Amino acid sequence: MTKSRHSAVVMARRALTPRTLRVTLGGESLIGLASLPAQDVEIMVADGIGPPVKRRYTIRHARPESGEIDLDVVLHEPGGAGSRWAERAQLGSPVEFIGPCGKLELHPADWHLFVGDETSLPAISALCEALSEHEAATAVVQVTSDDDQMHIVCDDVRWVIQDEAPADGVDLLRAAVDDFALTTSNGRAYLLGELQAVRILCDGLAARGLERDRIFAKSYWRARPALLHDVSA
Numbered sequence: 001m002t003k004s005r006h007s008a009v010v011m012a013r014r015a016l017t018p019r020t021l022r023v024t025l026g027g028e029s030l031i032g033l034a035s036l037p038a039q040d041v042e043i044m045v046a047d048g049i050g051p052p053v054k055r056r057y058t059i060r061h062a063r064p065e066s067g068e069i070d071l072d073v074v075l076h077e078p079g080g081a082g083s084r085w086a087e088r089a090q091l092g093s094p095v096e097f098i099g100p101c102g103k104l105e106l107h108p109a110d111w112h113l114f115v116g117d118e119t120s121l122p123a124i125s126a127l128c129e130a131l132s133e134h135e136a137a138t139a140v141v142q143v144t145s146d147d148d149q150m151h152i153v154c155d156d157v158r159w160v161i162q163d164e165a166p167a168d169g170v171d172l173l174r175a176a177v178d179d180f181a182l183t184t185s186n187g188r189a190y191l192l193g194e195l196q197a198v199r200i201l202c203d204g205l206a207a208r209g210l211e212r213d214r215i216f217a218k219s220y221w222r223a224r225p226a227l228l229h230d231v232s233a
Contacts, residue, residue, distance in 0.1 A: 003098050006030060006041075010093045011068060013086075017148050020118070021086045022060070023071045025095055031067035035059050037106065037130040038123035041069070041099030047084035055082040056220075058122040059100060072122040104190065104216055106130055111187040112137040115177055115201060118148055119220045120192035127190065128154040138180060142173045142193075170197040177201055188214050195219035 008027035016022050039059055046052040061070040073086035106112075106127060112135060114124040124139050131137055139152050142160040149159055160176045162169070173193075182205075189205050191198045202217045 003101055004029075004033075006033075006097055006099070008069075008095045008097065010089045010091055010095060012091070013089050016072060016150060019075050019144065019148055020121075020150070021073050021075065023073060023086055023089055024068055025071065025097075026066070026068040028067060030064070030069060032064050033062065033067070033069075033100070034064060035062045035069075035100040036102070036104075037126040038104045039100035039102040041071070041097040042101060043085075043095060043097040045081055045085035047081045048088070049084070050081065053081045055085070056101070057082075058126070060122040060126060074119050074121075104218065107188060108135075109186055109188040109214075110136065110184045113177075113180055113187065113189040114139045114141075114154075114192075115173065115189065116141055116192035116220075117173070117194060117197070118143045121150055121152075123192055124190075125150070125152050128152055140173065140176045140180065142176075170194075170200050173197060174201060174204060177204065182208055182210055185209065185211070189216070191215065191217045193220055195222045 006027060006029045008025040008030060010023060011026040012024040014022050040056045041059060042054055042056050044052045045055050057071040057073060059069050060072045073082060075083045075087065112131065114127060116124055121141060124141060128137055128139060137154050138156040139154045140158045140160065142162055143149055144162050146161060158176055160172045189210060191201045198217045198219050202215050205215055206212050
């Protein structure tokens with residue numbers, strides 16, 4: 001799918017959880033715009049403090065008939081440019097973006113395993129909704145607290161509550177993934193979230209016998225600036 005540039009405006013903004021805002025964008029160029037589940041857009045955000053910077057957000061919902069998309073933005077603490085933009089977005093504010101972008105594709109499998117932190121919730125939710133009712137799926141998601149849980153259309157949802165553990169910590173999430181039984185080799189795993197955590201989880205599943213070409217790994221953020229390489233598949 002070819003990336004394209006779009007000019008839109010903020011149509012709506014509402015809180016989904018204490019730490020997640022849904023920002024709806026609309027514009028004429030979005031009419032008829034097709035996207036695949038879990039694709040994202042690259043937005044130039046201005047927070048009023050520094051120069052505009054690029055931030056990428058998953059398309060949670062797309063309504064090509066009306067020219068609207070929903071973006072769910074996690075408000076980090078301390079907040080960066082993206083968090084400040086979402087918190088301060090006013091109705092009618094202009095937004096420039098490129099997209100849709102992303103290489104993730106769903107393939108038929110005996111089972112699907114979706115793993116990530118709260119930044120991956122829009123993608124995991126969209127992917128689960130795109131599966132047929134006959135495909136088995138499990139979602140393992142780490143969130144800061146019980147208040148950050150959201151409804152996911154998936155028969156098996158396993159929440160990992162971070163509590164006092166560091167946001168970039170992988171131990172709790174890795175333990176939950178280790179509890180997932182790889183019932184057959186004809187399964188697929190999708191790992192989304194912090195760069196180092198995604199790498200560790202990918203290595204763990206591969207060590208248990210899941211072929212790496214059946215693992216899609218994508219980093220959404222980096223806990224340490226020294227980590228310079230993306231693991232997007």
